[in-house]
Amino acid sequence: MRTSNHLIGLLNFLTFLLSIPILGGGIWLSSRASTADCLRFLQWPIIVIGASIMVVSLAGFAGSCYRNNFLMYLYLWAMFLIIAALVGFIIFAYVVTDKGSGRPVMNKVYREYNLNDYSGWLEQRVSSNSYWPKIRACIRDSKVCAKMRRTIGGVPETADLFYLRKLSPIQSGCCKPPTECGFEYVNETGWNPGVGLVGSNLDCNRWSNDQQQLCYDCDSCKAGVLASVKKSWRKVSVVNIIILIILVIVYVVACAAFRHNKRIDNDEPYGETRMEKEQPSRMHF
Known part of the structure; x- marks a missing residue:
């Protein structure tokens, strides 16, 4: 016993x-x-x-x-x-x-994320109008995009070096425009429209160089959150x-x-x- x-x-x-x-x-x-x-x-x-x-x-x-x-x-x-x-x-x-998983991008180390690759309860929850504003504010307040900036001798890193970086899903989806938009790199969170037509992706029109907005309203940002989760x-x-x-x-x-x-x-x-x-x-x- x-x-x-x-x-x-x-x-x-x-x-x-x-x-x-x-x-x-x-x-x-x-x-x-x-x-x-x-x-x-x-x-x-x-x-x-x-x-x-x-x-x-x-x-x-x-x-x-x-x-x-x-x-x-x-x-x-x-x-x-x-x-x-x-x-x-x-x-x-x-x-x-x-x-859902990240999509490889030609000549770049980081992956990009598409909301169409995700579905189900979690995707609906994240994309809902009741939850996304809170998530978006949390991402903005966390300064995750500001933390990805790098300088070499006081000068922002070049596009070639940036393309070799392994970005987190949220950094890739929320802090830069999708590659298919054809934007030209200025710095990690600054991109200018390239020559010619902008891609058909709706996120191309949602991107803003305003550091309080960036791509926080993009579907790619929502996909990045889902990939991170x-x-x-x-x-x-x-x-x-x-x-x-x-x-x-x-x-x-x-x-x-x-x-x-x-x-x-x-x-x-x-x-x-x-x-x-x-x-x-x-x-x-």
Whole structure:
């Protein structure tokens, strides 16, 4: 009995430790939302799951230490619901970030992003009139475009050097016009219309050299935000999958230990069924 309680206590301590990287992933997404992704509602599910695992693990640890079967029973049910919620969140994260990726540009290292490559719930959420003004203001206030400026000897870097840079999705989509517009490079956030017709992309008319506007109203900016969110969520999802596998193993072992404790509490000899205990055979060999 004491060994089983120690095992359950150890498992709960392990799940408590596992809750830390889950909670850390949610906090990391929250910091990304403040500095880059600007989608503040996305990190809360994983923060809630991480905090729930932490609280439930402490309850299970207390139940094992004080041999409280009621707390252990609640712990097992709560952990089952948490595992189910984590599975659902991982599936949801992969589904809503399944489509869309950067398009390569000839003679340039950075990629460009097209809103038509994205669809579904997340794209509609980002593009909606209720959310995009807040996201746009967040991107502008984060100074992400101003931070991409570089000078060499007090002079802005040349176009050839700029084309060799690996820009983030938001930098590529929000801080410069699409390449197909045919704009001429002045500096990282300054572009002049080239000779001839401007491309048919509506973003070509949305671009402005006003540093408070740039391409913040462009579809390419919305696509850049979606690509940035996809990248962040995929990183967190990999960690969550690993933790989910460990949680399932811990849960199975905890269930076995809990059943073993109940057998001992019912005074059942190991390996002997309840029916054999109540109706023992008369002959034993």
